[in-house]
Amino acid sequence: MAQRIVVLVEHLYGEPTDVTFELLGLARRIADSDGAIVEAVLLGEGVRHLAETLPAERVILVEHPALRYLAPEATAITVTGLLRTDAPRLALLPNTSLGMDVAAWVASALDWPLVAYCQALERREGQLVATAQLFGGKILADVAVGTSPTVISVLAGAFAAAALEPAAPGTIEVREPPAELAALRTHAASLERPAAADVDITRAEKIVAVGRGIESKDNLELAEELAQALGAVVAASRPLVDAGWLPRSRQVGKSGLKVKPKLYLALGISGAPEHLEGMKDAELIIAINKDPKAPIFGVADYGAVADLFDVVEALLERLGG
Amino acid sequence: MTIVVVMEQVPDVAEELAIAPSGTDLDRDAISYVVNEYDEHALEEALLLAETSGDEVVAIGIDATGELDQALYTALAKGAQRAIKLTGDFEGTWLSTRTAARLLAPVIEELAPRLVLVGVQAPDDLDGQLAPTLAALLGWPHASVVVGSELVNGMVRVRKELWGGITMLLELALPAVLGIQAARQAPRYVPVSRVRQVMREASIEVRDVEVTSDLAPVPVRLRFPEETGQAELLTGSASEIADRLIELLRARGLL
Amino acid sequence: MDPKQQKVAEVWERETAIVEGVDISGPWNRMFGQRVIWDYTPNLIEEIAQLPGGESFAWCYQCGKCVPVCPVDLVGDYGPRKLYRRAQTGISLLDSPDLWLCTTCANCLRVCPKQVDMIQIMPAAREQALLTGRPVPAELQEALENTAKYGNPLGQPARKREAWVKDAGIPVPILHQIQRPVEWLWWVECYPSYHPRGIDASIALARIFHALGLDFAILGREEKCAGDSQRLAGERGLFEMLAEENIRTLSKYTFQHIVVTDPHALNAFRKHYPKLGGQYDVWHYTTLLARELPKLQPLLTKPLPYRVTFHDPCYLGRHNGEYDAPRQLIQALPGIEFVEMLRCRENSYCCGGGGGGMWLDSFAAGHQRRRLSEERVLEAVSTGADTLVVCCPYEVSRFEDAAKSTGVEGRLRVRDIAELLAEAMGLIGEGAA
Ligand SMILES: Cc1cc2nc3c(=O)[nH]c(=O)nc-3n(C[C@H](O)[C@H](O)[C@H](O)COP(=O)(O)OP(=O)(O)OC[C@H]3O[C@@H](n4cnc5c(N)ncnc54)[C@H](O)[C@@H]3O)c2cc1C
Ligand code: SF4
Ligand code: SF4
Numbered sequence A: 001m002a003q004r005i006v007v008l009v010e011h012l013y014g015e016p017t018d019v020t021f022e023l024l025g026l027a028r029r030i031a032d033s034d035g036a037i038v039e040a041v042l043l044g045e046g047v048r049h050l051a052e053t054l055p056a057e058r059v060i061l062v063e064h065p066a067l068r069y070l071a072p073e074a075t076a077i078t079v080t081g082l083l084r085t086d087a088p089r090l091a092l093l094p095n096t097s098l099g100m101d102v103a104a105w106v107a108s109a110l111d112w113p114l115v116a117y118c119q120a121l122e123r124r125e126g127q128l129v130a131t132a133q134l135f136g137g138k139i140l141a142d143v144a145v146g147t148s149p150t151v152i153s154v155l156a157g158a159f160a161a162a163a164l165e166p167a168a169p170g171t172i173e174v175r176e177p178p179a180e181l182a183a184l185r186t187h188a189a190s191l192e193r194p195a196a197a198d199v200d201i202t203r204a205e206k207i208v209a210v211g212r213g214i215e216s217k218d219n220l221e222l223a224e225e226l227a228q229a230l231g232a233v234v235a236a237s238r239p240l241v242d243a244g245w246l247p248r249s250r251q252v253g254k255s256g257l258k259v260k261p262k263l264y265l266a267l268g269i270s271g272a273p274e275h276l277e278g279m280k281d282a283e284l285i286i287a288i289n290k291d292p293k294a295p296i297f298g299v300a301d302y303g304a305v306a307d308l309f310d311v312v313e314a315l316l317e318r319l320g321g
Numbered sequence B: 001m002t003i004v005v006v007m008e009q010v011p012d013v014a015e016e017l018a019i020a021p022s023g024t025d026l027d028r029d030a031i032s033y034v035v036n037e038y039d040e041h042a043l044e045e046a047l048l049l050a051e052t053s054g055d056e057v058v059a060i061g062i063d064a065t066g067e068l069d070q071a072l073y074t075a076l077a078k079g080a081q082r083a084i085k086l087t088g089d090f091e092g093t094w095l096s097t098r099t100a101a102r103l104l105a106p107v108i109e110e111l112a113p114r115l116v117l118v119g120v121q122a123p124d125d126l127d128g129q130l131a132p133t134l135a136a137l138l139g140w141p142h143a144s145v146v147v148g149s150e151l152v153n154g155m156v157r158v159r160k161e162l163w164g165g166i167t168m169l170l171e172l173a174l175p176a177v178l179g180i181q182a183a184r185q186a187p188r189y190v191p192v193s194r195v196r197q198v199m200r201e202a203s204i205e206v207r208d209v210e211v212t213s214d215l216a217p218v219p220v221r222l223r224f225p226e227e228t229g230q231a232e233l234l235t236g237s238a239s240e241i242a243d244r245l246i247e248l249l250r251a252r253g254l255l
Numbered sequence C: 001m002d003p004k005q006q007k008v009a010e011v012w013e014r015e016t017a018i019v020e021g022v023d024i025s026g027p028w029n030r031m032f033g034q035r036v037i038w039d040y041t042p043n044l045i046e047e048i049a050q051l052p053g054g055e056s057f058a059w060c061y062q063c064g065k066c067v068p069v070c071p072v073d074l075v076g077d078y079g080p081r082k083l084y085r086r087a088q089t090g091i092s093l094l095d096s097p098d099l100w101l102c103t104t105c106a107n108c109l110r111v112c113p114k115q116v117d118m119i120q121i122m123p124a125a126r127e128q129a130l131l132t133g134r135p136v137p138a139e140l141q142e143a144l145e146n147t148a149k150y151g152n153p154l155g156q157p158a159r160k161r162e163a164w165v166k167d168a169g170i171p172v173p174i175l176h177q178i179q180r181p182v183e184w185l186w187w188v189e190c191y192p193s194y195h196p197r198g199i200d201a202s203i204a205l206a207r208i209f210h211a212l213g214l215d216f217a218i219l220g221r222e223e224k225c226a227g228d229s230q231r232l233a234g235e236r237g238l239f240e241m242l243a244e245e246n247i248r249t250l251s252k253y254t255f256q257h258i259v260v261t262d263p264h265a266l267n268a269f270r271k272h273y274p275k276l277g278g279q280y281d282v283w284h285y286t287t288l289l290a291r292e293l294p295k296l297q298p299l300l301t302k303p304l305p306y307r308v309t310f311h312d313p314c315y316l317g318r319h320n321g322e323y324d325a326p327r328q329l330i331q332a333l334p335g336i337e338f339v340e341m342l343r344c345r346e347n348s349y350c351c352g353g354g355g356g357g358m359w360l361d362s363f364a365a366g367h368q369r370r371r372l373s374e375e376r377v378l379e380a381v382s383t384g385a386d387t388l389v390v391c392c393p394y395e396v397s398r399f400e401d402a403a404k405s406t407g408v409e410g411r412l413r414v415r416d417i418a419e420l421l422a423e424a425m426g427l428i429g430e431g432a433a
Helices: A019-036 A072-086 A097-110 A180-182 A217-230 A237-242 A271-280 A308-319 B038-055 B068-078 B097-111 B130-138 B192-201 B236-253 C003-011 C029-032 C042-048 C055-059 C071-075 C082-086 C107-111 C116-133 C138-150 C158-166 C190-193 C196-211 C228-232 C236-250 C263-272 C285-291 C293-299 C324-334 C356-358 C361-365 C371-380 C393-406 C417-424
Strands: A004-008 A037-043 A058-065 A092-095 A114-124 A129-132 A141-145 A150-156 A173-174 A186-192 A206-210 A234-235 A263-269 A287-288 A303-304 B001-008 B007-013 B033-035 B056-062 B081-088 B115-119 B142-152 B155-160 B168-172 B176-180 B206-207 B219-223 B232-234 C182-187 C216-217 C255-260 C282-283 C307-310 C387-390 C415-416
Touching: A004 A019, A004 A072, A004 A271, A019 A037, A019 A092, A019 A150, A037 A072, A037 B130, A037 C107, A058 A072, A072 A092, A072 A097, A072 B130, A092 A097, A092 C255, A097 A114, A097 B097, A097 B130, A097 B142, A097 C138, A129 A303, A150 B001, A173 B155, A180 B206, A206 A217, A217 A234, A217 A263, A217 C361, A234 A237, A234 B236, A237 C282, A237 C285, A263 A308, A287 A308, A287 B236, A303 B236, B001 B038, B001 C107, B033 B038, B038 B056, B038 B068, B038 B115, B038 B142, B038 B176, B056 B097, B068 B081, B068 B192, B081 B097, B115 B130, B130 B142, B130 B176, B142 B168, B155 B176, B192 C116, B192 C236, B219 C415, C042 C082, C042 C116, C042 C371, C055 C082, C071 C371, C107 C116, C107 C282, C116 C228, C138 C236, C138 C356, C138 C361, C158 C190, C158 C196, C182 C196, C190 C196, C190 C393, C196 C361, C196 C393, C196 C415, C196 C417, C216 C387, C228 C236, C228 C263, C236 C263, C255 C263, C255 C285, C263 C282, C282 C285, C285 C293, C285 C324, C285 C417, C356 C361, C356 C393, C371 C393, C371 C415, C387 C417, C393 C415, C415 C417
Parallel strands: A004 A037, A004 A092, A037 A058, A058 A173, A092 A150, A114 A150, A206 A234, A206 A263, A263 A287, A287 A303, A303 B232, B001 B056, B001 B115, B056 B081, B081 B206, B115 B176, B142 B176, C182 C216, C182 C255, C255 C282, C307 C387, C387 C415
Antiparallel strands: A114 A129, A129 A141, A141 B219, A186 B168, B007 B033, B142 B155, B155 B168
């Protein structure tokens, strides 16, 4: 039988998330190079209709009320059961909040190797090599993926998404939920959306994003002034939101919002992988940072190694702010 | 009743990192260690939980650096009641998450806590995060990326952050394992005089443990990311930079 | 009758009062009645006075001399008299923002007839607040955490502490490299090692030392913050930890004297390290250079056409009595015109950075009409000076920032004395070797 590459389908509010298609795209490319087949594992409740939208040869569907929101325990137990019976060559999970709770649990329960924070997976001299992003993105680790089944948790946004149309409509294979789901110790999962946001940064064309380099809450005024002068909205890295300086709805990144504006002006943001995840698809990224080694310059189109306050002031002068 | 917090020391990524000649680990002599920032949040959350529930907070850690005492004394000074240090033949090595979990699990089981709190992730988690790994070994329910928790009716109610401000609310039966992303409030400050007082008065329990083989992936090679040369650098004074930026924005119809 | 009113009645004026045969009837004779304070409890005063170091808080007799000289009162509402009064009326110093606003500038102590000593009271009260788990302003907390973690409040890696040496242009010996006795151990301190403007002054000073042929060396990465401001901010334990480590490091090397860039380090070495076993002969660099003036003067060849004024650092002047050396150096500069500010020498104003103020900038600004540093640069400008001369590493950054925020940036430059000397020696600036 052909080897399998299994992808866990992440979905939220009834829609697969972007990372699911990125993972399927990645699986497809590897499969094309070694003739494996791509299987999507779709867990949930009332999600059958999603199966047809997934570009995979086979969709394994398990439905159960406990799987509705992909809560950690139920998902981890179900995935473990499936992988144990199917023993695929690779299991690709997203390194997101939902996936993180499953990948390490499953790998540990099965005693399979796991490579987390994977940003690249490619064949080199006949061997699969996974590249993990470690130490705040400052170090990359190339890991040889052996031939035994391996779990890989993949950074969101690291890979191109697969086309939405399945090449050939895949088969849907419905499996029974594992018996353990009747005796879970996790209850009452529900989702909560943030309170109505004042500004929707995901729709903004231009964003002035500020990070810890802005130093104090008072200085946000400067960013606000600049944003006004540019016709942009202010967004922030997580620490500023954590400090309560701006509402959650302004947070860009892994645990914030993903934005794709025409202009993303990053002021005093180092460019931690969690932040990059939320903004690297912006059309034009300009970064101002004092540290020439700041990783933000790695995704920026233009950068200036400078004090953001000086540059913002100079910009304001010119924009008549 | 007991709440266990795991305190881990990790290379300080604020410092320049160097790769060892072997290419498979950091140059451990050239780095300095700090307590994993998320573990500080885990400790804070544990202390806040215990303040209302009256639980005993036990801080435990694996001493892979020979410098863990300071972190544990600090935890005691902040309000933990006990501190346990696991020592063994692994000083100066890169412990995989799974190895760490295997060393910790028996000690945690023996403490029979109702909650285990750990930081959501660490900078060296090549083989995944500790909370789910531990949970799988212990067979306890878990959640990570937790931004709020509360003990109610023999359960722990947690708020797990997904993205865009969307959160998942869960109730876990006890005992449970939580990966803490952020405590309800910023980790408290403890003056050094208090830490020093604790160092004179309290003691850290030491357990010798042994590493068995593990299945963590072995990095074939560590490297620095490609020089972040992608950005075209604008140079000159702030005024010159501002001029160039405005020019750029105009050219793209963004102004 | 309300018992309070009852007491009022008891001490109220008598219709007729004859004291020692003199008739003093009248509304003012109540001052002879027994005066009882019944509205207030002394508890909150005791709360401070019972702390070791806090005793003198209770000695205040409300004469009010301290208030007009308090630099914080000038831009806010402050001074020991007011703190005492607030404690009397039920405001605990430990829970009030007042706890963090004193810069320990010592100007009040200079005039107080009762020796109410904020230099002792403040660290004691702040330590008590820290030990009882009261919240610390976030900026300060970070500086303290950084100091504990990295040995400097900026949170910079220890290894980078000697990085500035590469740009000095002359050899700056580092003790762990040269391993030989030296005459002068130069204690560079944190801001002069890490802060870009501090580094400018360090490079200038290094070149001056070199030009004078001084036998000196620095500790480089082995040096940790001397810790004085952290102590005054309430972190005595952190101070002791730093001091012990520094004393241990210093014991490895042989040197005759210490020269410091930072008056705060001077204060720590003079007054507090000896108690922990560190006895050294410590000089501020201005004192050393003033002593070397006979050798220095002939080297000051380039006229500097500046009108300058000088800010006395609290911890050099009031705390350690050095007012003259900086002035001698300034007056030795060829071409310089020197004007004093109204508040100078013993009555000098405070830059706001002392006693932890360096790390309470936004916090303090939230309780003051204007930053102390802003008040001071405006005073400097009012003298007609174009250059404000300083000799404490906190000040260059504070005053430059204040010049920006008060809009006098183009009119006032802030220079360390070392920078001016080096410039007059042709060691920095145009045409420097
Ligand atoms: C599960 C998880 C989810 C996360 N989600 C997110 C998320 O959604 N979004 C997010 O942003 N982060 C997220 N983080 C946090 C992330 O790891 C980083 O800690 C964070 O992005 C850092 O923010 P920063 O760049 O503002 O701060 P820092 O990393 O401290 O960077 C500040 C930068 O400012 C520069 N700077 C300082 N002063 C100046 C100046 N005057 N002029 C110019 N530059 C200056 C410095 O050189 C530095 O590069 C998440 C972390 C985890 C574990
Ligand atoms: S000068 Fe001294 S006695 Fe007088 S009010 Fe001030 S603190 Fe009190
Ligand atoms: S020490 Fe200085 S700042 Fe503090 S109260 Fe006295 S005069 Fe005011």
